[in-house]
Amino acid sequence: MREFDTIAAAATAMASSGIGIIRISGSESFSVIERVFRPHNRNKKMKEQPPYTVHYGTIVDGDEVLDEVLVVLMKAPHSYTAEDTVEIDCHGGRFVMQRILELVLKSGARPAEPGEFTKRAFLNGRIDLSQAEAVMDVIQSRNQMALRSSVSQLQGSVRQEIERLRSAVLYETAYLEAALDDPEHISLEGYSQELLKKVEKLCEELDRLLESSENGRLLKEGIRTVILGKPNAGKSSLLNVLLGEERAIVTEIEGTTRDVLEEQLQLGGLSLVLLDTAGIRSTEDLVEQIGVERARKQAEDADLILYVADSSRPLDESDEEILELLKGRNALVLLNKSDLTPVLTPEMMEERTEHKVLLISAKEEQGIRELEQEIRSMFFQGDLDFNDEVLITNVRHKKALQDAKNSLQMVMESIRGGMPEDFYTIDLTDAYQALGRILGEEMGEDLVNEIFGKFCMGK
Numbered sequence: 001m002r003e004f005d006t007i008a009a010a011a012t013a014m015a016s017s018g019i020g021i022i023r024i025s026g027s028e029s030f031s032v033i034e035r036v037f038r039p040h041n042r043n044k045k046m047k048e049q050p051p052y053t054v055h056y057g058t059i060v061d062g063d064e065v066l067d068e069v070l071v072v073l074m075k076a077p078h079s080y081t082a083e084d085t086v087e088i089d090c091h092g093g094r095f096v097m098q099r100i101l102e103l104v105l106k107s108g109a110r111p112a113e114p115g116e117f118t119k120r121a122f123l124n125g126r127i128d129l130s131q132a133e134a135v136m137d138v139i140q141s142r143n144q145m146a147l148r149s150s151v152s153q154l155q156g157s158v159r160q161e162i163e164r165l166r167s168a169v170l171y172e173t174a175y176l177e178a179a180l181d182d183p184e185h186i187s188l189e190g191y192s193q194e195l196l197k198k199v200e201k202l203c204e205e206l207d208r209l210l211e212s213s214e215n216g217r218l219l220k221e222g223i224r225t226v227i228l229g230k231p232n233a234g235k236s237s238l239l240n241v242l243l244g245e246e247r248a249i250v251t252e253i254e255g256t257t258r259d260v261l262e263e264q265l266q267l268g269g270l271s272l273v274l275l276d277t278a279g280i281r282s283t284e285d286l287v288e289q290i291g292v293e294r295a296r297k298q299a300e301d302a303d304l305i306l307y308v309a310d311s312s313r314p315l316d317e318s319d320e321e322i323l324e325l326l327k328g329r330n331a332l333v334l335l336n337k338s339d340l341t342p343v344l345t346p347e348m349m350e351e352r353t354e355h356k357v358l359l360i361s362a363k364e365e366q367g368i369r370e371l372e373q374e375i376r377s378m379f380f381q382g383d384l385d386f387n388d389e390v391l392i393t394n395v396r397h398k399k400a401l402q403d404a405k406n407s408l409q410m411v412m413e414s415i416r417g418g419m420p421e422d423f424y425t426i427d428l429t430d431a432y433q434a435l436g437r438i439l440g441e442e443m444g445e446d447l448v449n450e451i452f453g454k455f456c457m458g459k
Contacts, residue, residue, distance in 0.1 A: 004026055004027075004083070004120060005026055005028075005110060006024065006025065006026025006027060006028040006029055006032060006108060006109045006110070007024070007025055007026055007109060007110055007111070007112035007113075007116055007117070008022060008023065008024045008025075008032070008101060008104045008105060008109035008110070008111065008112060009022075009023060009101070009111060009112035009116075009117070009457055009458040010022055010023075010097055010101055010457070010458050011023040011087070011117075011458040011459070012092065012097075012458070014093075014094040014097045014098060015092065015093070015094060016092060016093055016094075017092030017093070018091075018092055019089055019090070019091065019092050020089075020090050020091065020092040020093065020096070020097040021087050021088065021089055021090075022087070022088040022090065022097065022100050022101050022104060023085065023086075023087050023088075023112075023117065023458060024085065024086040024087070024088075024104060024109055025079070025080075025081045025083050025084070025085045025086075025112075025117055025120065026083055026084065026109070027083065027084060028084075028108050028109070029083070029084040029085060029086045029109075030046050030047045030073070030084055030086065031047070031108060032086070032104060032107050032108045032109050033046050033071060033086045033088075034046050034047065035107040035108065036059055036060065036061070036100075036103050036104060036107050037055075037057055037058075037059060037060075037069070037071055037088075038057050038058050038059075038060045039055050039056070039057035039071075040055075040056045040057050046071070046073065046086075049073055050073075051073055051074055051075035051078065052072075052073070052074060052078075053072075053073055054070050054071070054072050054073075055070065055071045055072075055073070056068075056069075056070055057069065057071065059088065059090065059100050059103065061099075061103050066096065066099050066100055066103065067090045067091055067096050067099075067100060068091075069088050069089055069090045069100075070088075070089040071086060071087070071088055071089070072086065072087040072089065073086060074086070074087075077124070077126070080117060080118075080121055080126075081117050081120040081121050081124065081126070082120070082121060082124035082125070082126040083120060083124065088100060088104075112457070112458065113452075113453075114452065114453055114454070114455050114456065114457050114459075115136075115451075115452035115453065115454070115455025115456070115459060116452065117458070117459060118132050118135050118136075118452065118455060118459055119132070119448070119452040119455075122440060122448075122452075128156075128159050128439040128440050129438070129439055129440030129448075129451070130153060130158040130159055130162070130394070130397065130438055130439055130440075131153065131154055131155075131156060131158075131159060132440075132451075132452070133153075133394055133396075133451065134150050134151075134153035134154040134158075135154060135455075135459065136454065136455055136456075136459075137149075137150035137153065137154075137220065137393065137394075138150040138151060138154060139456065139459070142220075142221075142222060142264070142266075142271040143219075143222070143266055143270050143271040144270075145219050145270060146219045146220055146271070146393075149216070149219055149220075149391050149393060150393075152390070153393070157390050158390060158392075158397065158438065159439060161209070161390050162435050162438050162439055163439075165202065165205060165206070165404075165435055166432055166435045166436065168198070168202060169202065169408075169428055169431050169432045169435070170432055172195060172198060172199075172424075172428060173425055173428040173429060173432065176188075176191075176195075176421055176422075176424055176425050176428070177425055179191070179421070180421060180422055180425075188421055191421070192415045192421070193415075195411070195415065195424065196412060196415045196416070199408050199411050199412055199415075200412065202408055203405055203408050203409065203412075206401055206404060206405040206408070207405070209390065209392050209401055210392070210398065210401055210402065210405070212390065212391045212392050213391075213392040213393070213397075213398045215391055216391040216392045216393035216394075217393065218303060218379075219270075219391065219393060220393045221271075221273070222264065222270075222271030222272055222273040223270060223271065223272050223273065223303045223304050223375075223379065224273045224275070224301065224302050224303045224304070225272045225273060225274050225275065225302065225303065225304045225305075225306060225375075226275045226277060226295075226298045226299050226302040226304070226305050226306070227239060227274065227275065227276050227277060227305075227306045227308060228277060228280060228295060228299055228305055228306070228307050228308065228322055228325070229279060229280065229307060229308035229309060229310075229322065229336075230279050230280060230309075230310065230316070230318045230319060230322075231278075231279030232279065232310065233279065233308045233309060233310045233336055234308050234310065234336040234337060234362045234363070235276055235277065235279070235308045236261075236276050237336075237362035237363060238306070238308055238334070238336065238360070238362045239261070239263065239274055239276040240362075241362050241365055241368055242265055242274065242368070243263055243265060243274070261275070261276040262274070262275050263276075267372055267375060267376065270375075270376070270379055272304075272375070275298050275302075277294065277295030277298055277299075278294065278295045279295075279318075280295060280296070280318050280321060280322055296325065299325050299329075300325075302329070302330075303330060304330045304331065304332070304375070304378070305325070305326060305329055305330065305331040305332075306331070306332055306334055306371075307322055307323075307326060307331055307332070307333045307334065307355075308334045308336050308362075309333065309334065309335055309336065309344060309349070310336055310337055310344075311335040311336060311337050311338055311340070311342045311343065311344045311345075311359070312337045312340040312341060312342065312343055312344075313343055313344075314343050314344065315344065315352075323352060323353055326353060326355060330378065331355045332355060332356050332357075332358060332371070332374060332375070332378075333349055333353055333355050333356065333357045333358070334357075334358050334360050334367075334371065335349060335357060335358065335359050335360065336360055336361065336362055337361060337362075337363070338359045338360060338361045338366060338367065339361040339363060339364045339366065346358075346359060356374060358370055358371055358374060396437075396438075396451075397438050400434050400435065400437045400438045401434075401435075401438070403430075403431075403434035403437075404430075404431040404434035404435045405431075407427045407428070407430040407431035407434060408427070408428075408431050410427040410430075411424050411427045411428060411431075414427065
């Protein structure tokens with residue numbers, strides 16, 4: 001436990017709502033609440049009350065009653081911050097919450113910095129850094145699966161995996177150092193090859209975690225889905241149907257969409273970042289040329305491409321260009337305007353591409369359910385696979401895992417190169433420390449402040 005001053009902040013938004021919460025944390029929390037809270041039973045002293053109890057009364061500034069409230073008491077170390085903590089449950093509203101917070105600050109607390117409550121939980125050892133970062137991930141979750149992954153990390157799934165890997169590295173480091181210090185009693189004969197096998201296995205496990213980072217990114221940020229096609233193929237109509245609202249302008253005039261339109265879509269527990277783009281074609285219009293070039297660039301960076309082709313028109317050179325863009329990418333081919341007399345059939349398109357071909361009509365909203373099911377199927381079972389294993393969703397964690405793997409690869413190179421055993425311990429220690437950075441060990445104060453500075457106020 002560290003000794004900190006007492007802080008306070010609004011833990012809920014200062015807006016019209018049924019309830020608002022002012023949180024106080026630190027060794028003077030009970031003294032502060034004594035100064036501003038008048039319990040219904042006037043004989044009550046907050047310092048003398050048992051922890052995890054709720055008390056009814058009023059917040060008073062001198063003789064003025066500010067609000068009727070409930071006060072929750074939590075004593076160290078069994079609180080969110082592992083410090084004495086008080087929460088004031090008042091009526092929601094900007095003015096009343098601001099008045100109560102100002103009174104609390106005037107009575108001995110100071111304003112909390114962004115993320116300072118969670119930072120104290122970390123510095124007091126109640127949670128590790130990966131769990132602290134998961135708190136913000138829970139708050140910022142965009143879909144059901146991202147929330148489930150964040151809650152899993154909050155409960156320690158990443159910590160448990162990292163601690164297991166660190167334990168294995170530490171054991172080999174300790175054994176080597178003991179053998180080097182006492183060669184008469186601990187033999188290293190044949191140990192190098194035994195260590196090589198163990199390090200190879202550790203690298204495989206690190207690879208598994210690193211490979212999960214792409215799926216983790218898709219969960220956290222959403223599947224970047226670009227809608228491509230010629231002008232008037234029905235791209236904007238498809239966007240509107242998927243969103244359930246008239247978000248994009250739809251006309252019979254070719255080239256209506258000039259820039260990239262980005263929207264968020266929730267689909268079966270997943271998030272899609274939908275990007276409607278300018279129609280791919282050769283044009284003399286300078287503005288439209290810029291839009292077409294942006295469409296090509298978005299396709300290069302996409303996680304998934306929805307190619308919308310007009311089934312009532314034959315393929316032309318613009319379609320051929322799009323089919324080239326799809327090669328080697330996650331994509332679905334959508335034959336739109338299936339309500340019209342077809343010129344293109346699914347069989348004809350399947351001969352031209354390795355991607356799944358679906359018949360849809362954005363105008364009549366036909367085939368949309370099948371499209372949604374196909375996207376969900378790709379995510380769960382195909383290249384965008386996801387399961388209940390630990391997912392790495394944090395760029396900082398990915399970097400630390402890669403550093404640990406690099407150090408272990410150096411160990412393997414030393415073994416294969418016939419280097420002395422004391423060389424192994426240097427890189428094993430580096431791997432151990434790199435993994436520790438995920439949990440918050442070996443961390444500089446500036447980096448810790450940067451991480452918690454991204455948190456919202458009151459958390």
